[in-house]
Amino acid sequence: MTLQQQFIHYINREKLFSPQHLLIVAISGGVDSVVLADLCRQSGYTILLAHCNFRLRGGMSEGDEVFVREFAAQHKLPLEVRQFDTATYAALHKVSIQVAARELRYAWFAELLTRSGGKNKARVLTAHHLDDNTETMLMNFFKGTGIAGLRGIRPLHEAIARPLLFARKQELLQYAAMAELQWRTDQSNEDNKYTRNFVRNQLIPLISTVYPEVETNLASNQQRFSGIEMLYNESVQRHLKKLLFPHGNEYRVPVRKLQLTTAAATITWEIFRQFNFPASSVPGILLLCESESGRYISSPTHRVIRHRNWLVIATAEEEQSTLLVVDAPGSVNYQGGILSISRETYAGEHPDQGALSILAEDREIIFPLILRPAKTGDYFYPLGMQKKKKLARFFIDLKLSRTEKEAVWVIESGKKIIWVAGLRMDNRFRITPGTTSVLRFTIQKKAPVH
Template identity: 45%
Template sequence: MALLEQFIQFTQQQIQISPKNTHLLLAVSGGIDSMVMVDLFHKAGYSFTIAHCNFQLRGEESTRDEMFVKALGEKYNKEVLVKLFNTKEYATSNKLSIQVAARELRYAWFEELLTVARESFSVNGQQSMVNGQPTPDNLRLTTYDLRLLSTAHHADDNIETLLLNFFRGTGISGLHGILPRQGNIIRPLLFAKREDIVAYAKKNGLAWVEDNSNASDKYSRNFVRHQVMPLMKTIYPQAEENLLGNIERFKEIELIYNTSIVQKKAKLIEPKGNEWHLPILKLKKQVPLKTIVYEVVKDFGFASTQTGEVVKLLDAANGSYMASPTHRLIVNRNWLIIAPIQPEEATNVLIEEGVKEINFKEGLLTLKPSTFNEALLAENKLPIATNIAVLNADDIEFPLLLRPYKQGDYFYPLGMQKKKKLSKFFIDQKLSKTDKEKVWVIESNKRIVWVVGYRIDNRFRLKPSTSKMLEIDWEKV
């Protein structure tokens, strides 16, 4: 089957688009892959706009590529949009590699164009407007729906991506390679090998420009292309076909895997407001444990390399925790709690030693550690108020846990030697149902230290032998 026929079949069946009412944004570098993509879309009857990024990294070559792509507008009678980037400056200021910087810049621009297109329209050839302002790069829109970006990734790119992901250790999600359609990005050449693309370009008399950086092995993708794959083909001549077959199998395996993971997570995770609670004993019985633990925590900023530490955390002491950039995993009795790091969003807040202030849903806590002087107690110079707790810091273990009251909680009210359930304590205090829902407690190693705003625990009262004191002030919302 000719490449054009395969292209039409692939775009309709795998990507599910057709020329009718579809206007595409084509990312065109000027290289052979993108030139063949443009020609195929043109011959298949699609409407499209061409977008070219000039990263200003290769001097005259970059300018040459820009002028070459601009000339396509006349050849195909299409609009060509060009954006110049100061890539080196962006990479330096954001501490990124040139490759990562270029990727971020180009996809941010492409998304800007697609967003503008979604929000704009043209009337009688007038310039499109968004909120009364001209659209970027003088983009004029047609009545077509411009929502999809097309890139020229092909089968060889897919093989290289598979191998790079495998060596990086991205897990099963990286083994399906590049997807034909992902969000608003499509890759209509994934069915074609590079040799097929080159043959098509030569047969149809297409011109293209060469990027000299593609010959350098200092880039990981080029190294795989020029060194790894040729060596593997000396051992397995069908290596490329085998890997492409594996990609298709991995896609199907991933579907089965994800279905199972969704079911496991639904049975394990209990959403509680902005938190997620997992029963530790039930979690520890899961097989395979590390895989399921990783799938649970990866969405909260934890890396695959931390999975072993998370598993160890399941056997750690109460109050133990570990953190990602956005969340904490907290051991609280028989539960593993996933809570946002921002205290005002969490309903279980860790208070580490040295912390001076904690903002939470019911107000502001201020912690004031000091040395205890028995004379303060004898002379009644200690603060006495329901919104202030003065505690024996000698008996306190950090981190403290600030959390809402829950059924079954008990403490030893100040002045009493016997424990009392908080539910009964609240009856004595004549609290309404809504008042109870706003009660928070502070724990130290599974023991309630203070029912915030009401009473401290007798076990943490000041004694003549106390050497360190902790005052906690509560400023109510």
């Protein structure tokens, strides 16, 4: 088949777009985008050319824009041009030049797409080809992006289509020569300070000296990895249904089930990455499965806390969480008010300081503490008693209403309740004749909202 026949076949096979779509063709002036524009034109599609002038290469950037304008005029194609102050954008947003150019380019493409009627009526086309995909796959492999990175660039993602992913760079050059096309050469493509250029110009040629068929083999692997990714995602979703359970504002993972899961580290990554935990946190999360209650690991947005038989995933904002970790004496806000904890020298006071304050034996308490709502099955040893009592029975004895029961919080250390907050402390943390240091727990309740 000719390159144009392969082009049409690939579009149909991947269902990239229909003849009714307007094709917004990103054209830089380089050989790849010029060939893409010509193939679309020769195949009878409706085209709108879109050129980004990033103003990064002085006269070369201006020359690229002039060339694209002449190309559009020669073939009577509509053209949109946008100039960007890329360097200023990069400085303001504290990103690299490459990231800035990408963000600016795709934001503008989104504008053009919206103006053209959205993805139901238009597509944005970029000229990524098979060699680009091979480079991307290698870069993703070295960055550790997992299965998704190994399948490389998607032929279609939302409204962005890449209809040249079937073709090698050499094939595009041959087509351009036979069609007597003109194009611009970007000298920065030879600068190996850019990662992609280093992979293209040095790494792949070096590997080719040992494995001459490396590019062909990598291209074949991309197709297999794409299928593997689909099977992998199906399996992950089945595991998530068994392991990740919503619980109010939190999520919970059963410790034992996670430990017994095949490929536990992989499944752990898939569970916790959606809560912004990096891959490097996976060993620490698995260690939580073997630790005592109260231990936790944080991401920028969440905490995963070991709590009895569960790993609890809670938002970092304490006000939104129903299970809070108290690392040390101090104050913490929670839904019922403010809990304050201070370490003091014992001066002979009675441990029960009224409904909203207690004194507890410092030596018996191990941080971090857990502050959480009371729940079914909780029990404690009420102060002055040697036998345990379930909170449900304790609440009945106090004749608490359902609403009052639901508002009760407990503070625990090592799975032992220290204080049913505002009601009764636990006898195991009582002051003894040998007590010299105590922890004072005080609650300042929130004022009722009228």
